[in-house]
Amino acid sequence: MIYIYNDYGGTHTTSLAAAYHLKQLPQSERKLTPEEIMNVNYFNQLTKKDFGKLIFHGIDEDGHSVYTIGRKRNKLVVPALKELTLLLQNRFQINEKFVFSNTSPTVPMVMSIGGFLSRGLKIDSIGVPLLLKGAQQCCDNIYRLVENTKQVAKNPTNENVIILENEIYK
Template identity: 30%
Template sequence: MYIIYHCYGSAHSSVIASAIHVGMLPKNRIPSTEEIITIPHFDQTRREEIGNPFYIGRDEYGIEVYIIGMANNKEVLIRSIDSLLKIYNIPENQLVLVNSLSQINMITRVGGYLSRRLGMVKVGRPLTIKGVKKAYYQFVDLVDSVKERIRESLGQNPDSTE
């Protein structure tokens, strides 16, 4: 099984969600600025890298977690991924696509635009971090819901003590 968190540019929301998923960021508190900026790919993805999947790590179930930016081509990219699954006879349930863009607030959007699109990193990056911190527990909730789906698909009871 594979998990791909996707957003517009694979620089902010997908990076945060995937980092929480694999344990790079805490679930029980808002991370420090240093913790956020040291996550691989945070506010780093270049425009020409959009559409390339980036490996983030493995979760506690051994599932590989990736991020990908889809820009304004979300439907086309998802259709392409679905087609590749069919071509290679990979069951659809082996890939979980998670839209993390819905967790982003206006502060992060503006910061991301300034930093990634206009190259104004010194102004944009602090704004993205402020926005991420403000919405952090929404990311935690998203990851928790993804992990619940995974537990269900693996047939594991989240309340069991095994």
């Protein structure tokens, strides 16, 4: 199975989701510390040139690969990846299940502003504190989103590609 967490930039909520998925963060709904957040691989580190790239984060405890992707505002990226995946699965008889999980619903406004200031305008002195505040606000929702993603993926289905648009998990 291959998990791909996706959102606008691919560097904040997706990186946190991948870290939760890979058990690199505490497996609970508690608020993360600023140090825990800043130590997450790729958190606030990707740039414009990384949009659309699949970023490998690791292999989970069940041997499944975990990736992230920043898709910008383009809602066609995930459907296009689904079609490409189905084509490759049919052409090469690949039986791997793919799970695309959208982390965008977890993003609070303060995180969006912080990301724009830090990644877009390169004003880290204002952007990073806002990002940290936003990450602390949404980390419990991201944790629940990851747990739901894993549960849905484990449910028996005939679908080889699952797309989860998600909602805020409370």
